[in-house]
Amino acid sequence: MKKKKSIVINNPHLVKIRDNLRILLIRWASSEWDRLKEEERGISYDGNGRVRHPNSYSADEKSKLNKIRKKMTETFELVDNSICKCFRCVATNKNMTYNPVEKAWFCFQCYEEMKRWTMKKKTGISVRFP
Numbered sequence: 001m002k003k004k005k006s007i008v009i010n011n012p013h014l015v016k017i018r019d020n021l022r023i024l025l026i027r028w029a030s031s032e033w034d035r036l037k038e039e040e041r042g043i044s045y046d047g048n049g050r051v052r053h054p055n056s057y058s059a060d061e062k063s064k065l066n067k068i069r070k071k072m073t074e075t076f077e078l079v080d081n082s083i084c085k086c087f088r089c090v091a092t093n094k095n096m097t098y099n100p101v102e103k104a105w106f107c108f109q110c111y112e113e114m115k116r117w118t119m120k121k122k123t124g125i126s127v128r129f130p
Contacts (some may be wrong), residue, residue, distance in 0.1 A: 025078075045109060
């Protein structure tokens with residue numbers, strides 16, 4: 001998105017649906033992260049539970065580890081950069097505003113606090129929080 005965008009939901013039924021969908025996505029990402037972490041452990045540790053030295057990995061294992069870590073990063077960023085939670089306070093049950101400069105979603109309260117903070121720090125005009 002290239003412009004500031006606020007999403008406001010006031011209907012209590014829709015708020016409940018929104019919050020539940022956000023929680024579902026976060027739980028899915030968490031379980032996916034756990035699954036990928038177990039796959040990574042399967043390669044990174046030997047049969048006795050000791051950490052293997054990276055030089056002992058085969059080319060196939062290195063490739064698989066890179067793919068797993070890339071997927072873990074994508075899963076983390078999927079939730080972290082989404083409207084599911086505030087970038088600053090990690091609230092999941094609030095209306096959100098997208099800041100195109102920061103490329104992140106903030107709850108209204110955090111957005112206003114950050115806007116006031118940047119205005120005090122600068123010349124009274126917030127460039128980072130329009």
